[in-house]
Each structure stands twice: as structure tokens, then as C-alpha cells.
Amino acid sequence: MAKNVLSRLPEIQLPDGQLPEWEQPVVTEKSEPEPVVRPGSPDLSRRTFVAVSTALGAAMLLPAAPAQVTTDAPPELVSVALKVNGKTHALKLDPRTSLLDTLREHLGLTGTKKTCNQGACGACTVYVDGVRINACLALTVMHDGQSVTTIEGLAQGDALHPMQASFIVHDGFQCGYCTSGQIMSGVSVIKEGHAGSDAEIREWMSGNLCRCGCYVGILAAVKEVRDAGV
Amino acid sequence: MRAFNYSKTRAAGDAVMTVSGQPEAKFIAGGTTLVDLMRINVETPAQVVDINALPLKTIQALPGGGVRIGALARMSEVAEHPLIVQGFPAVSQALLLSASPQLRNKASIGGNLMQRTRCPYFRDTALPCNKREPGSGCSAIGGENRMLAILGTSENCIATNAGDMAVSMSALDAVVRIRGPKGDRTVNLVDFYVVPGSTPNIETVLQHGELILAIDLPAAPHAARSHYLKVRDRASYEFAVTSAAVGLDVQGSTIRSARVALGGVGTKPWRSKEAEAALVGRPATEATFVAAAQIALSGAKPRSQNAFKIPLAQRTLVKALRTLAGGGS
Numbered sequence: 001m002a003k004n005v006l007s008r009l010p011e012i013q014l015p016d017g018q019l020p021e022w023e024q025p026v027v028t029e030k031s032e033p034e035p036v037v038r039p040g041s042p043d044l045s046r047r048t049f050v051a052v053s054t055a056l057g058a059a060m061l062l063p064a065a066p067a068q069v070t071t072d073a074p075p076e077l078v079s080v081a082l083k084v085n086g087k088t089h090a091l092k093l094d095p096r097t098s099l100l101d102t103l104r105e106h107l108g109l110t111g112t113k114k115t116c117n118q119g120a121c122g123a124c125t126v127y128v129d130g131v132r133i134n135a136c137l138a139l140t141v142m143h144d145g146q147s148v149t150t151i152e153g154l155a156q157g158d159a160l161h162p163m164q165a166s167f168i169v170h171d172g173f174q175c176g177y178c179t180s181g182q183i184m185s186g187v188s189v190i191k192e193g194h195a196g197s198d199a200e201i202r203e204w205m206s207g208n209l210c211r212c213g214c215y216v217g218i219l220a221a222v223k224e225v226r227d228a229g230v
Numbered sequence: 231m232r233a234f235n236y237s238k239t240r241a242a243g244d245a246v247m248t249v250s251g252q253p254e255a256k257f258i259a260g261g262t263t264l265v266d267l268m269r270i271n272v273e274t275p276a277q278v279v280d281i282n283a284l285p286l287k288t289i290q291a292l293p294g295g296g297v298r299i300g301a302l303a304r305m306s307e308v309a310e311h312p313l314i315v316q317g318f319p320a321v322s323q324a325l326l327l328s329a330s331p332q333l334r335n336k337a338s339i340g341g342n343l344m345q346r347t348r349c350p351y352f353r354d355t356a357l358p359c360n361k362r363e364p365g366s367g368c369s370a371i372g373g374e375n376r377m378l379a380i381l382g383t384s385e386n387c388i389a390t391n392a393g394d395m396a397v398s399m400s401a402l403d404a405v406v407r408i409r410g411p412k413g414d415r416t417v418n419l420v421d422f423y424v425v426p427g428s429t430p431n432i433e434t435v436l437q438h439g440e441l442i443l444a445i446d447l448p449a450a451p452h453a454a455r456s457h458y459l460k461v462r463d464r465a466s467y468e469f470a471v472t473s474a475a476v477g478l479d480v481q482g483s484t485i486r487s488a489r490v491a492l493g494g495v496g497t498k499p500w501r502s503k504e505a506e507a508a509l510v511g512r513p514a515t516e517a518t519f520v521a522a523a524q525i526a527l528s529g530a531k532p533r534s535q536n537a538f539k540i541p542l543a544q545r546t547l548v549k550a551l552r553t554l555a556g557g558g559s
Contacts, residue, residue: 073233074233075233075234075235075236076235078236094233095234095235095278096231096233096234096268098265117269118266118270119262119266119333122330125332131335132331132332132335133332133333133335133336134262134330134332134333134336137261137262137265137266137333137336138261138265138336139236139258139261139265139278141236141280142258142261142280142282185331188331189331192331194331202466203465203466204331206331206465206466206467207329207330207331207332207333207467208330209467
């Protein structure tokens with residue numbers, strides 16, 4: 001279908017070898033990047049670099065600090081021990097680092113998604129000491145010594161968690177961006193004892209928004225796992 | 231986010247001394263409000279003092295039937311605690327209708343009292359806001375004000391207090407226990423919040439460095455028979471357009487005592503002692519409830535987009551009272 005639609009679009013004529021504007025590489029002025037030391041990070045990925053550059057750029061736009069503030073120099077890094085999916089990590093972090101960014105940018109666990117980054121969507125739902133929270137509003141330094149479970153920790157190797165399998169069976173997603181948070185909450189809703197009726201499941205899943213509107217499939221998946229009693 | 235120094239404290243006295251000694255220091259408990267506002271540069275503390283290790287998590291019965299809720303108890307724990315569910319159902323209901331399960335697992339009770347307004351202009355540092363930047367002006371009065379307050383407003387600020395729990399606790403005579411650099415004190419929750427007047431940046435009587443230790447809820451028949459009704463734009467996970475916390479003690483068909491507070495309409499949780507006076511001694515009937523609701527909203531000052539909140543708040547209050555009156559005895 002999509003191919004047919006595209007085939008009706010007029011051909012764009014470009015001189016030989018010239019790429020259309022939207023495919024041309026972005027050329028920016030070369031400048032020395034800030035030296036970024038991130039112990040605990042396996043490598044400085046492009047994603048990490050973009051995140052850091054954006055943060056620095058935003059900091060420069062801040063209004064002048066009040067007189068009594070002498071400096072906004074980067075704060076001292078703090079040591080944090082975090083057990084994630086059973087494995088303990090010793091991290092050195094800027095205190096501003098959210099648990100969500102720690103998981104995604106420092107530990108490479110990108111299954112937990114960053115969407116609203118303000119506690120409004122639930123895509124970043126993880127468990128801290130077994131309790132579901134929004135990782136975007138958690139400062140990692142405040143969870144020193146605690147245990148975190150992410151979507152990557154739910155499956156047993158290649159064997160999917162029953163909730164993951166049910167989401168596939170019931171089409172509990174479309175674009176997939178909210179899905180890991182939905183699955184984390186789905187497991188919690190049953191464990192918390194809030195999966196009695198459809199209305200109760202909907203209410204206790206309401207902290208996880210799905211922009212694609214896959215709520216019917218999500219509800220069916222939670223009910224199936226509840227009824228299977230696993 | 232502005233850089234800050236982080237420290238963790240294990241004694242309330244130490245926490246108070248640290249914060250009171252640094253004008254730009256803030257306590258952090260759950261962080262669900264503070265981290266959000268720090269990320270958008272509305273809150274810019276230079277030092278953040280983590281109080282989660284303080285022994286302020288317990289929910290305990292008080293002599294006489296009341297309950298003391300430690301400031302670090304989580305919203306989710308309080309919402310489903312038997313002492314709250316049985317003795318103060320409006321508080322339990324208000325909590326369960328707040329935020330989302332994930333946020334309730336993280337947010338503390340003390341922090342919930344301190345949550346900031348959701349006025350969109352307060353959250354946007356590119357626009358004037360007297361609450362965020364005193365003297366800069368109010369963008370809301372002539373702007374998008376559908377969700378904003380109609381009671382307790384001033385020409386400087388019409389920001390709505392965003393709370394649910396605080397509305398229910400204001401109705402049920404909660405007392406806030408506070409520790410400060412000069413010692414401990416208690417403040418009735420209805421007096422804890424202040425209207426904006428000419429200083430919208432000041433929202434409570436809490437002085438810098440003072441720490442909420444606990445909230446006490448006194449037992450009463452109208453507390454045990456209380457109810458919270460929240461009206462909002464979607465079925466869940468949304469702030470109130472209007473809400474009502476009510477408590478009734480009805481004997482025979484006569485109302486012996488009543489408690490009324492409104493949410494979503496006030497610059498602070500809006501206790502209406504005038505409406506309570508219009509209920510007490512009268513029959514628990516629709517006519518009584520409608521008369522009380524009219525009195526509760528009599529001082530309302532709507533803006534261009536929120537006049538609808540007057541009848542909506544009245545109907546919310548009447549329905550909440552009707553629900554209680556229809557519930558037996």
C-alpha cells in the first residue's frame with residue numbers, strides 16, 4: 001500500500017550525485033568537545049555525547065545567577081553503588097543524573113524509555129527494591145545501595161516473561177515506545193493485588209500512557225497473565 | 231538543571247541546621263516535584279539535602295483515635311493504611327485519586343503538602359510569573375486561565391493549589407508538626423497555606439529551614455464518615471478541575487457536624503467554614519446542600535475562561551454531600 005502511494009509522488013530531479021536536502025550530511029563547525037570523563041560508561045557513544053552537549057548548551061542559556069552564587073561549576077562526582085538486574089555497579093555520577101539516564105547512558109540499558117522526562121507518561125517505569133517508580137524523577141544518588149529491575153531484567157535469558165509474551169499475543173503495542181513501562185506496570189498491578197476487575201486494572205495502569213491507544217490489548221494481556229496465575 | 235551539592239542526613243536536627251544555614255538549600259524527599267522543577271529551572275537550589283534516612287516513616291495511632299503520619303510515609307502507604315481507610319476515608323480517597331501509582335510510591339506526605347502549582351506560566355521561565363519571579367507580572371490573569379483559581383486570588387496571582395490530599399486534610403482539621411532552627415511547633419493545616427496577596431512567592435507559613443516532621447489527623451465522627459470527590463478532564467491521572475472533601479455527622483436526619491473543603495478552585499486548599507455553618511443543625515437534604523454550596527462559592531472571582539468552575543464546584547460539593555447522606559444512618 002505504502003509503495004503505491006509513494007509511486008504516485010512526482011520524481012524529484014537532482015543533478016547526478018547530488019543528494020536531496022534532507023539526506024545531506026549535517027556539517028557543523030568543528031570545535032573541541034568538552035573532555036567528558038564518565039567512569040562506568042563502557043564507551044562514549046554518540047547518544048551520550050549528544051546528551052552531554054545538550055545539557056551544556058542549556059546551562060549556558062541560563063539567566064545570570066544571583067550575586068551570592070559564586071559558581072555554577074560542575075559539581076563533584078559522587079560514588080553510587082547500584083544493583084541493576086542482579087548485577088552491582090560502582091558508578092561515579094554527577095548528582096543531577098537521573099536513574100533513567102544512569103540506566104540508558106551509563107549502563108547501556110536502553111529498554112527503559114525516555115519520553116516525557118517529567119513524570120507524566122510512565123514510559124520509564126522501573127522497580128526500585130521491588131516497587132515501581134518513574135525513573136525520570138529519581139536522582140540516582142538517592143538510590144545508593146538499592147536494587148533496580150528494568151525490562152531487561154524481567155525475562156529469563158531468551159525466555160520471555162509471561163507479561164511480555166502476552167503483550168505480543170494481544171497486540172498490546174504499536175510503536176512500542178511505552179511498552180516496556182506498560183509491561184513493568186502490568187506485572188506490578190497483579191503483584192499489588194489491583195487487577196481484580198477491568199476498571200481496577202485500567203485505574204492502576206493509568207500512570208502509563210499509550211499514544212497509539214493500545215489500551216484494549218494491554219488490558220487483555222494483563223488479564224491473561226492474571227488468570228494464568230503466574 | 232543547575233548544578234547542586236548533594237548531602238544525606240540521618241537526623242532531623244542536622245537537616246534543619248544544614249538547610250537553615252544555606253539560603254539556597256532545599257530538602258528533598260520523594261523528589262517528584264522538586265526534580266521536575268529543577269529540570270526546567272524553576273527550582274534552582276545550590277544544595278539538596280536528602281532526608282530519606284530520617285526516621286519519619288511511621289503511621290501510628292494516637293490516643294483518642296487520631297493518627298500521626300510521618301512526613302516520609304509514601305502516598306501509596308498512607309492511601310491503603312487501615313487507620314486512614316477506616317478513620318479518614320476522604321484522605322485515602324484523595325490520595326488514590328492523586329497522580330499515578332508510580333508517583334504515589336515515590337512521593338512523600340510532607341512533600342505532597344509542599345507541591346507547587348501546575349499553573350503553566352509558573353513552569354515556563356520565558357514568561358512573567360509573580361510566584362516564580364516576584365514583580366515580573368502575572369501571565370495567567372489575561373492568559374490561559376481555564377484551570378486556574380477563582381477563590382483566594384489576587385491581582386498578582388491566580389495559581390491553583392494542585393493538591394488533593396491537602397484538601398481532604400484541610401477539611402478534617404489536620405495539624406502539621408514542624409521542626410525549625412528555633413525548635414518545634416505545630417500549625418493547623420488550614421493556617422499552613424497562605425493566599426497570594428502581594429507575595430505569591432510565599433505559599434506557606436513554613437520558614438526557610440523548617441522541616442515537616444508529621445501530620446496529625448484528629449478522630450471525629452465527621453472524619454470517619456468523610457468523602458472526596460474529584461472532577462477532572464480525564465478519568466484518571468489528572469489534576470482536579472474541581473473537587474470536594476466533605477465530612478458529615480448526621481443523627482436522625484439532622485446534621486450535627488460538617489466539614490467542607492474545595493480543591494481545584496482555590497489558591498490554597500479551600501476550607502469553607504461558612505458552608506459548614508450552613509449545614510450544621512439542618513436536615514441532610516438536597517436543599518440544605520445546595521444552599522451550602524452557594525455559600526461556599528459566594529466569594530468566587532472568575533476570569534475569562536473559568537467561570538464554569540462556580541457551578542461545577544457547587545455541583546461537586548452537592549454530589550459529595552449527597553453521597554455521604556445517602557450512605558446510611
